[in-house]
Amino acid sequence: MKRREFIKKAGAGAIAAGAAMGAAVPAIAAKPVIWKMVTTWPxxxxxxxxxxDYIAQLVNEMSGGKFKINVYGAGELVPGLGVFDAVSQGTVEMGHGAAYYWAGKAPAAQFFAAVPFGFNAQSQNxxxxSGGGMALWEEIYKPFNLKPYLGGNTGVQMGGWFNKEINSIEDLKGLKMRIPGLGGKVLAKAGxxxxxxxxxxxxxxxxxxxIDATEWVGPYxxxxxxxYKVAKYYYYPGWHEPGTTLEAMVNLNAYEALxxxxxxxxxxxIERTNSWMLAEFEAKNNDALNxxxxxxxxxxxxxxxxxxxxxKTYADEVxxxxxxxDPMSRKVLDSFKAFRAKIYEWNKITEEPYHQFKYI
Amino acid sequence: MKRREFIKKAGAGAIAAGAAMGAAVPAIAAKPVIWKMVTTWPxxxxxxxxxxDYIAQLVNEMSGGKFKINVYGAGELVPGLGVFDAVSQGTVEMGHGAAYYWAGKAPAAQFFAAVPFGFNAQSQNxxxxSGGGMALWEEIYKPFNLKPYLGGNTGVQMGGWFNKEINSIEDLKGLKMRIPGLGGKVLAKAGxxxxxxxxxxxxxxxxxxxIDATEWVGPYxxxxxxxYKVAKYYYYPGWHEPGTTLEAMVNLNAYEALxxxxxxxxxxxIERTNSWMLAEFEAKNNDALNxxxxxxxxxxxxxxxxxxxxxKTYADEVxxxxxxxDPMSRKVLDSFKAFRAKIYEWNKITEEPYHQFKYI
Structure with missing residues (x-):
């Protein structure tokens, strides 16, 4: 039921309508919350x-249909890159995308999407x-009246498609490559x-x-x-996006009204979707690569x-x-680097030897 | 409110009681579902x-208090190792523990807790x-009237505490070590x-x-x-438990009645708890190690x-x-090995080079 229709029915006598559908529930209990979620994706x-879609499905199931979220692809309601403003201004209640799209509005947001030589999914989560990142992310988004969430992760991405071999840093000079965000700035430093x-x-x-080259996501x-029809070489690892975080964002007024x-x-x-997506990527990428x-x-x-x-040297400079x-970016980078030092030490004796098991 | 008290009140006039508390909700809507969850943990x-506890808290919050789960530590209601039977027989609705505790009842369950040289958390998830494991786990538990869930993960564990250095496989001969499950069988092969x-x-x-040595979990x-007061050497990596999965289990009749x-x-x-726990482990272990x-x-x-x-050779034999x-274990091991071959290939070009970023 569309919001407009619902309001009409509720006004005209929702109890009668409820009774006609065989439901004995009072009208007040049956009035659903209906949200719109705009996304940066097709x-x-x-x-x-x-x-x-999965977030919306889970919310619908868990609320017994009393909280519905209608999901819109990029351009259906607002353009993909209009998601941030639409949710910030309350035109819609919710969005799904990735935080590096909003670097022009809040540079520090980029740390919560993908950092060249940054975190993989596990360390980002x-x-x-659990390591203080969320408080900073909320601080960045609060002036925009937004609440951010970890809303999915691609895992370590691929390095991209090239039409020539990359044998030295010189081979990146003059290369026209489709690569967004901080990764693009690193490429620019390499000429x-x-x-x-x-x-x-x-x-x-x-x-x-x-363009001579492009990165996208991963094999799937x-x-x-x-x-593969127009480029010959598929490079790894995805140094520019080692664990790209997708985000959900919610208008704070809409959230507080819940x-x-x-x-x-x-x-x-949203949390369940965050882990669901990574499991899907990990389970399906290798078949596509094969x-x-x-x-x-x-x-x-x-x-x-x-x-x-x-x-990596260029990435540190960037x-x-x-x-x-940007003072907020300074604060986030300090937290990021402190956590990186710690998790690097821990992973040296855990994840790193784990990944060597396959060779022994 | 305890179940007994609730029933008493409901019988004696719940609407009046509700009105006395200032609530206008009809008695039928206020009747909560109350479950017991027994665990293998203190x-x-x-x-x-x-x-x-977190699972119970989330269920309570999401249901607006209409679905409550009371959590019991090991021995409070049933002994830690009585969890499986209590949930299977419907004495309680739900349990939390780890599947290797039930190897005596269903050997194939062990693959869903910890396998020596098996999966880390990300690959296990x-x-x-997303890789077919859940259907097999459900098949193992169905005859016991149980539904299993991924209910947390420790990440890669530590190898344990020793009072002497382990310089060769000979040093494990005669060693009395506290090590449960499949890891223990591997140690036995080493004498x-x-x-x-x-x-x-x-x-x-x-x-x-x-005992001369013990494994437990990780630094935290x-x-x-x-x-550290009674053993000098702390070894890594936790080859025997590289990504121990905790489990939640639910009695199938209780589930179907929901x-x-x-x-x-x-x-x-439960899914949210699964990822929450891993984030906590990853964020906190290194401080404790330091x-x-x-x-x-x-x-x-x-x-x-x-x-x-x-x-590793011994582990493969085990x-x-x-x-x-056990035919069911055969089926699970085949699925496990097929997925391992695939995820090893994928991680060679993703997670493995990621963990080398710190050295370049």
């Missing part, structure tokens, strides 16, 4: 848009949920041209030589995009160590530059 | 028992949630004695030389146990590679032996 986009191209236009641009998504149980239902639906290699003859390549080393220009 | 045991000791008795046994928990919204609320509360090393002079040591190699004796 409608029902695999895993990412599906994550937004630990930093945000490359970071070009912004919307998802739907990457293939054509790569095919026509408007990249296979669907057909990049009952305590609907707040808890919303919070918990198809790319065996069926489409893609050449899988690793960035040389000295290229990664130089990119992060310090962001922090120098 | 009451409110850090992170593990707190995870059980991917296998169970060691795997001894079962309840958590509360480990310290004294180690102090008195009844091991620090609280005070093992409304669709309470089913969804319960499912989602305290062990700097304040208590614990010597951190890595098992030599050739020791790990031999243990898994095949479990599978040879």
């Amino acid at each position: 409608p029902h986009f695999p895993m990412l848009g599906e994550g937004a 630990a930093w945000v949920a 490359g041209n970071a070009i912004l191209v919307a998802g739907g236009e990457i293939y054509t641009n790569l095919d026509r030589g408007v 998504h990249d296979l669907k995009m057909g990049f 009952s305590p149980e609907f707040k808890a239902i919303l919070d918990t639906a 198809e790319l290699i065996t069926k489409h003859n893609v050449q899988l390549k690793k960035f040389p160590d000295d290229v990664l080393k130089q990119l 992060l310090e530059e962001v922090a120098a220009g | 009451p409110h045991f850090p992170m593990l028992g707190e995870g059980a 991917a296998w169970v949630a 060691g004695n795997a001894i079962l000791v309840a958590g509360g008795e480990i310290y004294t046994n180690l102090d008195r030389g009844v 928990h091991d620090l609280k146990m005070g093992f 409304s669709p919204e309470f089913k969804a609320i319960l499912d989602t509360a 305290e062990l090393i700097t304040k208590h002079n614990v010597q951190l040591k890595k098992f030599p590679d050739d020791v790990l190699k031999q243990l 898994l095949e032996e479990v599978a040879a004796g």
Whole structure:
């Protein structure tokens, strides 16, 4: 039922309408909360848009249909990059996207999406949920009347599609690559041209030589995009996005108007989606990678160590530059670096030897 | 409100009671579902028992107090190792523990707790949630009238506390070590004695030389146990438990009696707890490790590679032996190995290079 229709019926005699449907529940209990969620994804986009759908589904199920969220793809209600403003201004109650899209409004937001040589999914979740990150993220979004959430994670992404081999840092000079955010700034330091191209236009641009290279997500998504038809080399690791966090955001007034149980239902639906998405990525990426290699003859390549080393140096510079220009970013970077030092020490004796088990 | 009191009040005139409390809600809507959850943990045991508490808290919040779960520590209602039977028989509706405790009843259950040289948390979640594992786990538990859930994860554990250095596989011969489950069987193949000791008795046994070594969880928990006072060497990695999964289990009849919204609320509360616990472990373990090393002079040591190699060979033998004796375990091991092959390939180009970023 659409909100408008509901209000009409409620006004005209909801009890009678309820009785006609065979329900004995009083009208006041049956009045649902109906929200709109706008997203930066094409409608029902695999895993990412599906994550937004999953949040809505869980909220609907848990509330017994009393709290409904209608999900809109990019452009259906507002443009993909209009999500932040629409939720901030209360045009809609909720959004789903990734925080690096809002770097122009709040530079510090980028740390909660993807940082070159930053955290993988597990460390990002630990930093945000249990290591002080969430308080900072809330501080960034509060002036915009927004409440942020960890709303999914892609895991470690791939490094991208190239039409030539990358054998030294020199090979990035003059390279026209589709790579957004902080990763793009790192490429620029290496003399490359970071070009912004919307998802739907990457293939054509790569095919026509408007760009020489592109990153996207990982094998599962990249296979669907057909990049293997127009680029030969598929590089790893995704140094620029080692654990990209998707975000859900909620208008603070809309949130405060919810009952305590609907707040808890919303919070918990989003948290479940955060882990669901990572499990999906981890379970499905390798099959797609195999198809790319065996069926489409893609050449899988690793960035040389000295290229990664130089990119990491540039990445550190980029992060310090962001922090120098914005006090909130300084605060977030300090927290990020302190947590990184700690989790690096811990992972040296846990995750790192774990990943060596396969060779012994 | 206790169930008995509630029934009394409901019988005697719940509407009047409700009115006296200033509530206008009809009695039928106010009748709560009240469950008991028994656990294998001491009451409110850090992170593990707190995870059980967190599930109950979330369910209470999301249902607006209409679905309450009372949590009991080991021995409060049934003994820790009586959880499986109590939930299976419907004495209580729900339990929280770890599936390797039920190896005597269902050997295949062990794969859903900890496998020597098995999965870390991320891969375990991917296998169970998105790689076919959950269907198998449900198949194992169905004859017991139980529904299983991923109910938390410790991350990669530590290898344990020793009073002598482990320089070769020979050093494990004759070693009396507290190590349960499949890890214990692996130690036995190396000539060691795997001894079962309840958590509360480990310290004294180690102090008195009844055992020479023990594993427990990780720095956060091991620090609280005070093992550093009676053992000198703290070994890593936890080859025997690289991503121990905690479990929630629900009696199937009790589950089926729930409304669709309470089913969804319960499912989602448990999923959120699963990721919450891992974030807590990852965020807190390193501080405790630092305290062990700097304040208590614990010597951190890595098992030599050739020791790990031999243990892995034994672990493979143990898994095949479990599978040879039980058709369900065979089925689970086949799924486990197929997923492991796939996720190993994927992690080679994602998580593994990620963990090398710190050195470049």
